Amino acid sequence: MFFLEMALFWDLFFFVGACIILIKSSFLLVRSTTKLAAFFGMTEFAIGFILMAFSTSIPELFVSITSALQGMPDFVLGNVIGSNVINLTLVIGVTVIVRRGINIESKMVMKDSLIMFFITALPVVLMLDQNLNRLDALILIAVFLLYNWHILKQEKKFERTLARVRKKDFLKYFLMFMVSIVLLLFAANLAVTSAKRISVGMGVPAILIALLVLAMGTSLPELFSGTLAALEGHDYLAVGDILGSVVTNATLVLGIAALITPIYTDYLVFITSSMFMIISAFIFTTNLESDRALNVKEGIVMLLLYILFIMVEFTVRMMEAKSCIC
Secondary structure: OHHHHHHHHHHHHHHHHHHHHHHHHHHHHHHHHHHHHHHOOOEHHHHHHHHHHHHHHHHHHHHHHHHHHOOOHHHHHHHHHHHHHHHHHHHHHHHHHHHOOEEOOOHHHHHHHHHHHHHHHHHHHHHHHOOEOHHHHHHHHHHHHHHHHHHHHHHOOOOOEOOOOOHHHHHHHHHHHHHHHHHHHHHHHHHHHHHHHHHHHHOOOHHHHHHHHHHHHHHHHHHHHHHHHHHOOOHHHHHHHHHHHHHHHHHHHHHHHHHHOOEOOOHHHHHHHHHHHHHHHHHHHHHHHHHOEEOHHHHHHHHHHHHHHHHHHHHHHHHHHHHHHO
């Protein structure tokens, strides 16, 4: 018993350490990618909706690929759904509250938020047969490519760019980019391996750990980068990061993982969590569409929605446990 407890302690220690490395390396990745994009003169719109969104989704991508390679489809689905729920509730809620409201004047961003809502629902529709096969994966990846093509077409309508990076700083940020990628690969493998052992040791479903714990670790880059962008007055960066990250998670991340191995999971937990993801996306889109802004009250509602999400997922787990005992 003592050795089992010690093994669980070390698994928890390594898991927390892996999450810290994920977070730190994600910050380095976002910072280096943004600076490299600014060096090439990309607009704030493109950096937010494409580069920042993709960069902050790389932790989810690496974790999902590692999970798929280790035969843990529950981790893949839980990480993607949990991350998207966190992005659409906790991340946007904190960002709006700290910024004291976000204003978005562009009609194109309103349209993009509506597109995001439908894309978010796509994996749920594809999972109605209780699995994501390789054909579903190709559909998701194709949608990701179409979405980014659509975003790139809009870039020329936005002229605002970030401050240019000096040539002598280019190499520094490029090295930072490469180091962050290596650290992310290492941390993703360590996080999945230790989380898998924790799931077995504690008797907790893998999807629940992925939904509530692993997803939080991989979503913190969006939280901090979005909040920082909003505080500096870059509202398009903040909103673009959230919209793009949600789309990237629901399409590219899930699609690549499903190409490696078909994804299936506990259907009850999947339904409850995926419904929260869709509801969160609907509320976010509706709030943004209503007055082209997100105010503090709406930010508080999104935070409360995340708390409700945690409560419901634990309740569902308890109900399942009782039914197994009976």
